[in-house]
Amino acid sequence: MSHSCVFAPTGVTIKPILYADGVLKMIDQRLLPTEEVWLEYTDYRAVAEAIVTMVVRGAPAIGVAAAYGAAFGARDIQATDGADFMRQFEAVCAHLAATRPTAVNLFWALKRMKSFAAANASAGQPVENLKIGLEYEALAINDEDIRINLAMGRHGAPLIPDGARVLTHCNAGALATAGFGTALGVIRAAVAAGKKVSVVADETRPFLQGARLTAWELSRDGIDTTLICDNMAGYLMSKGEIDCVIVGADRIAANGDVANKIGTYTVAILAKEHNIPFYVAAPLSTIDLELSDGSLIPIEERDAREVTHIGDKPLAPDNIRVRNPAFDVTPARLVTAIITERGALLGNYSEDLRRIKAGA
């Protein structure tokens, strides 16, 4: 493969996923902010491992990485005909799908890659064309993700008042996407529109996406940022120091319930208690109309060591029992608006999510 992602509009300063000449490069998000190390991938199994170990994380970024992984898997298939190719390609996609359960963008991207391959195989395209086509499809998913984030920024920016002090949780930024970001994209768009915006970033234990990634990328873009521990948000709200909350999402059920990074639910309850708007920014690919409500979203439990250690340093007694749910579900009633690339929805989610996803 020799094609590259070329879409690079103004304002997209950080892209964690680069593709050129058949090689995928991803910044190792486990090492930020102290080290900026780029890892190279040409094999789908290695891409799957990068998703599991969180070299790449963030629902949209996982989708983009998986698409490239699928293209790599396709490239290496030795097949006699389209049907043979599709059998092997299904196995590649199944391997990539078995990495993380909660973010639906992973399954969305793989489904799109499979649909593309199946349609072209059915149309009698030779195997070599399927491989080239799948590379283009991954590039399209990558480029579209950035365009979608820019569109979300346009739709979301009007919701952020001039002078707003905005709380965010986890990293729904450039690093969680192909570039620009979902929640942080809305903040970037508000800043680009000339508004004075300051951000309060929850550190987001245990993986510290807020401290390590959000603080890093907003500082790089010169956006005023203050870091707090997750348990300090309530205090700042009680002091009148937060004007709105904006977060990303890993999966949104048909009724508007939102799965996002663990702790989001708590922030939403705090926002309600203090009458602060709570916004979710997510592309349509995050909306899963197959699940009627959030109780059906699978919640990944990750390794205890993420909680008990920072690097090699133990923070707790040996062998202490740990719970480590990586996500929680915020009920739709706590969500003031869901910002998508086709506009912001304000509460009538059961109807409007279906309508907007259908393109109506």
Place this chain on the structure above:
Amino acid sequence: MSHSCVFAPTGVTIKPILYADGVLKMIDQRLLPTEEVWLEYTDYRAVAEAIVTMVVRGAPAIGVAAAYGAAFGARDIQATDGADFMRQFEAVCAHLAATRPTAVNLFWALKRMKSFAAANASAGQPVENLKIGLEYEALAINDEDIRINLAMGRHGAPLIPDGARVLTHCNAGALATAGFGTALGVIRAAVAAGKKVSVVADETRPFLQGARLTAWELSRDGIDTTLICDNMAGYLMSKGEIDCVIVGADRIAANGDVANKIGTYTVAILAKEHNIPFYVAAPLSTIDLELSDGSLIPIEERDAREVTHIGDKPLAPDNIRVRNPAFDVTPARLVTAIITERGALLGNYSEDLRRIKAGA
């Protein structure tokens, strides 16, 4: 000084503050659970430094340590008469009082030491007797703290149902007191009464008192404990996995507003949202009738480095702005009961705190 703290009833397995032969020994709570290092003190300035740097922490433990510090200061005074002694002793106590602003037990203990000295100086006791008397007074404060915790346990244990899964925040345990603990004392008393109780411990960023101290001391006592990050409590409550909350306090205003470790307010809001009882266990010395409500309680802001680093390891970009309030205030309306050594109060705090503190 050659007297020792001798009060050691059954069930008091962990005492972080030991005194014998004129030497104060305190376990270095900054190093737990990975290292158990005991530091020795014979000088009041060093005790003050131990309070500032959190070698010793927890409102009642700070009070006990300050009392010994005051006794050390008294011992070293060269004074010609009682009035001269009192002038110098006031300066010692002022130095110890300037260590941390929020926990009122510090000021309570120093006030008690000053009152003792003043009364005996007025009565014409010679300076050497004042010094010996102050040593005894510190020992009394130490021993009383353990007795008070045992009494709180007796009054609080009936509130913990058999089979309860109890959430706690920070460390209101043996390590936060002279022994047994306030909130964890109630849990210990419930277990001693034959109830099956399991504890969910918030890790409590940034100082990790839950991960390092609560997990350590409950494990040592064989009490079933699960560690979570602070932002996971809401998730467990939403799943029906928490039956009640019990925490300590650093200062309780006259109307029942409770200052406690940062994050307590959020836990209280979560408890209300899920209809879970929220209990506070605190000795009468934590009740400050001079402050009408919690908005008057001074909230300490600590160093940014507690948030940005674990030991020497950076968790965030250099020079990121940080907020690090060490405490927050939970309004009385969110507190189901305040458990004291004279009984549990159930909501009529403005009247009952005054009455119970007066001994009525």
